[in-house]
Amino acid sequence: MTPVNSQTLRQSFRQKRRSLDHQAQTQAAFEASNLCLTLAQVKQAKRIAFYLANDGELDPAPLIHRCWELQKEVYLPVLHPFSQGYLMFVRYTADTPMAANRFGIAEPQIETQSICPLAELELIFTPLVAFDAKGNRMGMGGGFYDRTLAPIYRDKLKTQVIGLAHDCQLAVDLPVQPWDIPLHGVVTPSRFYSFCAATSGTLSPSEHNRCNSHESK
Numbered sequence: 332m333t334p335v336n337s338q339t340l341r342q343s344f345r346q347k348r349r350s351l352d353h354q355a356q357t358q359a360a361f362e363a364s365n366l367c368l369t370l371a372q373v374k375q376a377k378r379i380a381f382y383l384a385n386d387g388e389l390d391p392a393p394l395i396h397r398c399w400e401l402q403k404e405v406y407l408p409v410l411h412p413f414s415q416g417y418l419m420f421v422r423y424t425a426d427t428p429m430a431a432n433r434f435g436i437a438e439p440q441i442e443t444q445s446i447c448p449l450a451e452l453e454l455i456f457t458p459l460v461a462f463d464a465k466g467n468r469m470g471m472g473g474g475f476y477d478r479t480l481a482p483i484y485r486d487k488l489k490t491q492v493i494g495l496a497h498d499c500q501l502a503v504d505l506p507v508q509p510w511d512i513p514l515h516g517v518v519t520p521s522r523f524y525s526f527c528a529a530t531s532g533t534l535s536p537s538e539h540n541r542c543n544s545h546e547s548k
Contacts, residue, residue, distance in 0.1 A: 337506050341469060344461040347499045348387035356390060359497055362520035364393035367456075368522065372491050372516075373398075376453035380406040380420045385436055386471075388458040389520075399425065406447050408475075409438045417478040418438075420447045450488050453490045455480070457514070459494045466513045466526030467505040468494055480512045491515045 351359070367373050384390035384490055396406050397413065404422060410432050411417040421438070422445035429437040457476055461469040470476055483490050494517040501519070517524040 338472070341460050341472060342504075344469070344500055344502070345386060348389075348460075348497050349367070351387060351497060351499075352368075353470070356387075358479055359520040360384075360390040360393050363389055363495060364391070365399060365519050366520070366523060367394050367495075367518050368397060370518075372454050372493065375405065376491075377403045378406065378447055378452050379455075380408065380447075380452050380455040381423075382408060382456065385461070389497055390537055391456055392483050394456075395423075402448075406452065407439055408479075411455060411479075412441065412484075414477060416473070416478055418475050420449070420452060421445050422447065440531055449479070449482055449490060450486070450491050454491045454493065456518075457494050457518075459496055459500065461500050461502040461505060462494055462514065462517050462524075463502045464506045464524070465504075465516070466515070466524075467507050467511065468514050469502070469505050474510070477512045484512065493518060495519075507524060510535075513538045 353445045354516060373379070379390045380386070381395050384392070387477050397404055401473045405424070406420040407423045408418040409421045419441070421441055423439050427445075429439045430440055432438050432442070457470075459468045459470060468476075479488075480492060483492065492512070492515050495518055496519050498521050514526060516526055
């Protein structure tokens, strides 16, 4: 698939998620949160990274609040101040001072003691524009997550990466680039898609794409 077609596909799926009204977004966030709380990955994790919803993304806010109640440490991605194109993960609480980044998205203010290295995060929930049944993820096109999460496969980290999405964001087959990082799973309001990359980073992205996925409601 050509870059032009990839961009067209990205715009199409962004429009799909943006077209959901407030009630549909709220209901989707509630249902996805409830489903996430049944997953072993969530139950066992003590340090979990999320994101703040933007551009029609599925909102993880209900799940964030439940994780706070369960005494789990919550982290958010912050644009890396020194490494262009990368993210770092910073502790997020109800009292954390926030500031908008250059994309207008709120981020926790960085303090040295609040930064969590990638290897110490047990679970990362990522936003996405689209996903397919092989665990491929299409993001906004900036490559921030692909660059940042590459060590999970390179260094065989145990960090799990699960996408959050609306059901309408499921694509038939996404174009894949060598640097694209596959997902261990995707949660939508209606089901959990689990992919064979869930073997804690033992598969390369290309090996991952040859595996079949399965779904559980």
